[in-house]
Amino acid sequence: MGIRHREVNNTRSQGWRLRNVCLAVTLGALFGLALLPAPNSSAQGLPLIRDTEIERLLNDYSRPIFDAAGLGGGRVAIRIVRSRIYNAFVVDGRNVFIHTGAIMQSDTPNQIIGVIAHEAGHIAGGDLATLRSRIQRDQTKLLLMRILGIGAAIATGNASAIAAGDELVLRSMLAERRAQEAAADQRGLVYLNRTKQSARGMLETFERFQRQEYISDTHKDPFVRSHPVATDRLALLRDRARQSPFFNTKDEPRLQLRHDMMRAKLSGYLESPAAVFNRYPRRDNSLPAKYARAIATFFRGGPNGLNAAIAAVNELIRMQPKYPYFYELRADFYQRSGRAAAAVADLRRALKLDPSASLIKIRLGTALLATRDPKQLKNVIAMMERTIRRDARDGDQKPRAYRVLGQAYYRAGKIPSSYAATAEAYFLSGNLKQAKVFAQRAQPGLRKGSPKWRKMDEIVTFKPRS
Numbered sequence: 001m002g003i004r005h006r007e008v009n010n011t012r013s014q015g016w017r018l019r020n021v022c023l024a025v026t027l028g029a030l031f032g033l034a035l036l037p038a039p040n041s042s043a044q045g046l047p048l049i050r051d052t053e054i055e056r057l058l059n060d061y062s063r064p065i066f067d068a069a070g071l072g073g074g075r076v077a078i079r080i081v082r083s084r085i086y087n088a089f090v091v092d093g094r095n096v097f098i099h100t101g102a103i104m105q106s107d108t109p110n111q112i113i114g115v116i117a118h119e120a121g122h123i124a125g126g127d128l129a130t131l132r133s134r135i136q137r138d139q140t141k142l143l144l145m146r147i148l149g150i151g152a153a154i155a156t157g158n159a160s161a162i163a164a165g166d167e168l169v170l171r172s173m174l175a176e177r178r179a180q181e182a183a184a185d186q187r188g189l190v191y192l193n194r195t196k197q198s199a200r201g202m203l204e205t206f207e208r209f210q211r212q213e214y215i216s217d218t219h220k221d222p223f224v225r226s227h228p229v230a231t232d233r234l235a236l237l238r239d240r241a242r243q244s245p246f247f248n249t250k251d252e253p254r255l256q257l258r259h260d261m262m263r264a265k266l267s268g269y270l271e272s273p274a275a276v277f278n279r280y281p282r283r284d285n286s287l288p289a290k291y292a293r294a295i296a297t298f299f300r301g302g303p304n305g306l307n308a309a310i311a312a313v314n315e316l317i318r319m320q321p322k323y324p325y326f327y328e329l330r331a332d333f334y335q336r337s338g339r340a341a342a343a344v345a346d347l348r349r350a351l352k353l354d355p356s357a358s359l360i361k362i363r364l365g366t367a368l369l370a371t372r373d374p375k376q377l378k379n380v381i382a383m384m385e386r387t388i389r390r391d392a393r394d395g396d397q398k399p400r401a402y403r404v405l406g407q408a409y410y411r412a413g414k415i416p417s418s419y420a421a422t423a424e425a426y427f428l429s430g431n432l433k434q435a436k437v438f439a440q441r442a443q444p445g446l447r448k449g450s451p452k453w454r455k456m457d458e459i460v461t462f463k464p465r466s
Contacts, residue, residue, distance in 0.1 A: 046097065047082040050397075052357045053265065053325040054080065054103075057258050061109060062096070062116045068194040069120040069187070076123060078116070082270065086209075088115045093123050100266050106201075109251045109259045114188065114202025121187030122180065182233045189240050198249040199241035206234055257287070264288035268295025290316055298333050306337050324353035328360060331367070340370035358397050361387045365404040369411065380408040399425040416445025420452050427459050435459050 058078045066072050076094055081087075083099040090096055096119045098112070106112045185202070192199045241247060251259070267276050268291065276296035280289040294316060298309035313330045320326060331346035347364040351357060365384050368376040384405035388398055406421035419442035427435035439459040446453040 046079075049080050049082050049100070050359055051080075051265070052328070052354065052359045054262050057262050058098070058112075058116075060255075061113050062120075064195040064197075065113065065117050065120050065191050068191040069124040071120060071123060076120070084270075088119055090119050090122050093126075096120070096123070100270060104263050104266050106205075106259075106263075108201055109255050110198055110201030111205055112201070112259075113197060114192070114199060114205055117188035117191045117199075118184050118202060120191060121184030124187055125180070125183055178233065182236065185233065185237045186240065189237075189244065193244055193246060196246050196249065198246050199237075199244055200247055203238055203241045206237060260286070260288040261291055264292035265295065268292040268299075271296075273297070273300035287316070287319060290319075294329070298336075306333060309333050322353060324350040324357070324360075327353070328363075331363070335363075335367060335370070340367045343367045344371065358387055358401075362397065362400045362404055365401075365408070369404065369407055374411070377408050377412045381405060381412065384408065399428045402428065416442045417452070420446065420456055423456060423459055427462075432462065432464060436462075 055078070058080070062076075062078050063072070066076050076096060079095050079097045080103075081097050081099045084101045085099060086102045086105050087099045088097065088102050096116060098115065102115065103112060106115075185206075188202060189199050192202070264280065267279055271279070273296040276292050280292045280296075282293070290312065294309055294312035297312050298305060302308075310330060310333060313326055313333070316326045317323075317330075327346040327350040331343040331350065334340070334343035334346065344364065344367045347360060347367055350360050351364060354360065361383055365380045365387075368380050384401050387401045388405070402421045402425035406418045406425060409415070409418035409421055419438045423435050423438035423442055426432075426438060436459060439456040443453060443456045443460070446456065
């Protein structure tokens with residue numbers, strides 16, 4: 001689509017605070033990104049990306065696993081973190097975060113599916129709730145031990161008594177964490193067996209990182225720090241995985257192609273053009289290679305950059321004329337080059353091939369506004385309202401749709417409705433201060449007691465939990 005990036009503050013939707021700063025820093029090194037406190041005591045902000053094609057594939061990977069784990073029905077979402085390092089983690093029972101680095105470094109679909117199965121094991125096992133409770137309990141214990149340690153240090157002149165309490169708590173927590181990791185492996189194996197998939201990918205992933213187990217924490221991959229690969233744990237995983245009747249099951253060629261296309265797209269958008277052409281040299285005539293090079297050609301620029309990139313996408317379309325994301329790609333090039341009308345035609349074609357793609361609908365609304373055609377305002381308003389009502393169920397798409405809706409209302413001269421849509425966008429994004437400002441601006445122009453007025457009143461009077 002053009003991969004879209006956003007910084008996400010999880011204050012409203014997930015995350016929790018570690019009140020003891022010293023303990024938080026140590027635990028962050030122990031358990032990885034999920035527990036690191038963000039600046040200013042807020043939950044950690046993550047650079048997430050959104051893309052219909054990639055999310056479709058990851059959802060296809062995760063849906064059978066989540067169903068097997070009793071987490072189906074849309075209860076858990078896959079979130080994509082823009083980061084070159086290999087990592088995946090959970091911070092609550094509603095989201096699995098996967099780094100783009102993990103996707104790009106995974107050779108097969110089964111390797112990512114294995115990671116998802118492992119993280120689903122953490123959610124189904126309630127590991128995060130247990131860990132939160134443990135940390136809260138241990139903070140009190142650690143404080144008491146520090147007080148006693150200070151007393152002992154004063155009495156004996158031995159400062160090591162203070163550090164001993166910290167080490168005791170952390171050793172205990174590390175042991176519990178190892179047990180959770182091993183349990184998540186075993187649950188993941190159950191889900192893979194239930195869905196008749198191989199555990200080879202999970203095993204390959206953890207074998208890959210086992211060699212880092214004994215090196216300095218400074219040089220370890222974050223995946224290893226947050227998923228300690230003890231030797232006995234890996235041995236148990238290897239034995240159980242190879243006992244599965246599905247261990248030698250291969251990924252279907254069509255699924256492998258989709259996986260390779262996903263990796264190529266990420267390479268094209270996230271790596272430098274030089275790196276892309278090195279990774280996908282011109283002698284490689286595969287569809288994924290052509291895909292990556294088309295994107296890199298556009299970003300390389302030059303006097304003929306757009307025309308060369310469009311020609312490359314046209315070749316992709318000739319090869320796969322019913323693939324919606326090639327039309328979306330061409331639209332992205334047009335939009336980035338200020339040719340909104342050309343982008344509109346391609347986005348409409350992409351939507352015809354993938355009618356449920358909310359992100360493409362939102363992008364189409366943006367392109368229609370960019371044409372400055374007043375005749376399109378009514379269409380944009382109707383499309384965004386339908387998208388908000390029917391399609392954009394998650395907390396990321398709705399703010400986007402509300403922002404486009406607010407712009408369309410403003411262009412149409414419906415200022416109170418524009419303010420109301422903007423208030424909704426800010427509120428859903430977690431910016432309560434600006435949400436209240438726009439809600440207060442909207443209320444005088446709305447019919448008192450109407451659904452929209454009541455919604456604004458809820459925002460104005462909303463008080464976040466302390």
